[in-house]
Amino acid sequence: xxxxxxTYSDILQCARTxxxxxxxxxxxxxxxxxxxGIRKASIHHHFPTKADLVRVLVAQYxxxxxxxxxxxxxxxxxxxxxxRAYIGYWLECVGEASKGYCVCALLATQIPVLPAEVAxxxxxxxxxxxxxxxxxxxxxxxxxxxxLSDTPQAEAERFMAAVHGAMLSARAYGEPGVxxxxxxxxxxxxxxxxxxPGA
Numbered sequence: 580x581x582x583x584x585x586t587y588s589d590i591l592q593c594a595r596t597x598x599x600x601x602x603x604x605x606x607x608x609x610x611x612x613x614x615x616g617i618r619k620a621s622i623h624h625h626f627p628t629k630a631d632l633v634r635v636l637v638a639q640y641x642x643x644x645x646x647x648x649x650x651x652x653x654x655x656x657x658x659x660x661x662x663r664a665y666i667g668y669w670l671e672c673v674g675e676a677s678k679g680y681c682v683c684a685l686l687a688t689q690i691p692v693l694p695a696e697v698a699x700x701x702x703x704x705x706x707x708x709x710x711x712x713x714x715x716x717x718x719x720x721x722x723x724x725x726x727l728s729d730t731p732q733a734e735a736e737r738f739m740a741a742v743h744g745a746m747l748s749a750r751a752y753g754e755p756g757v758x759x760x761x762x763x764x765x766x767x768x769x770x771x772x773x774x775x776p777g778a
Contacts, residue, residue, distance in 0.1 A: 587625050589615045591636050599680055603633065603689050603697075630694035633686075637700035640682050644704065648711045658719030659770060662712075666742065666762045673746060674755035684743040709735050719769070726771045734769070741765055 593614045597606040608619045608629065626632035647668070655661045673680065683704040690698050712735035719725030727734050745761035 586615070586617060586621060590617075590622055590625060590632070591639060594632055594636050595640070595682060598633070598636070598682055599685060603686060603693060630697055634694075634696045634700055637683060637686065637697060637704065641700065641704045641707065644708065648708075657724065658715045658722070659724050659766065661715050662719075662738075662766050662769070665712075666766065669742065669746065670759055670762070673749050673758045680746050680750065681743060684746055687743075688747075705739070709739055712738055716769070724771055725769045727769070738765055 590611055593611050594606070597610060597614075608622045611622055612619045622632070626635065648665075651661045651664050655664050669681075683701045686693060686697065686701045687705070690701065693701070709732070713731045716725060716727060716731040716734050716738075720727050720731065729737075742762055742765070745758045748761060749755050749758040
């Protein structure tokens with residue numbers, strides 16, 4: 580049972596790496612079989628089709644993301660610090676080729692060619708992430724630490740798009756530092772200025 584469980588996890592991890600490095604259409608079950616050291620039939624046993632495999636992978640990724648957001652709320656009570664920690668996480672990852680990019684962001688660029696069930700999971704990830712960022716911004720505005728120039732939802736969509744766009748720009752330029760250059764001003768723009776003494 581443990582061997583089966585390990586094989587299942589190894590297949591998912593390998594597929595995740597292959598998607599990050601090359602996209603949905605860049606790999607086959609033969610590539611996974613060679614990398615993991617198993618027969619293609621073993622992959623089909625766990626995941627009858629490639630669409631099944633990637634759908635499960637994205638669903639798993641969504642659960643990891645939810646757990647990550649919950650952890651940010653536990654360790655960083657202040658909304659501003661939650662946004663900083665979120666960007667900080669990706670800042671640390673973006674230089675690593677095998678995990679430095681959001682799986683869903685990369686798959687979103689391929690929505691037109693993705694199986695419907697995979698596209699549905701990808702869209703659900705963005706809705707969930709947008710809802711979380713919206714909540715963080717709302718709380719920040721309520722306590723006066725963040726100043727919003729639009730509705731929290733609109734600000735959240737801009738923030739999310741900028742973060743994911745920064746990932747793609749960093750990849751396009753082959754320069755991880757581009758991510759920080761783009762994302763740092765996002766938070767600076769939202770932080771409510773502290774009045775000078777006597778002002």
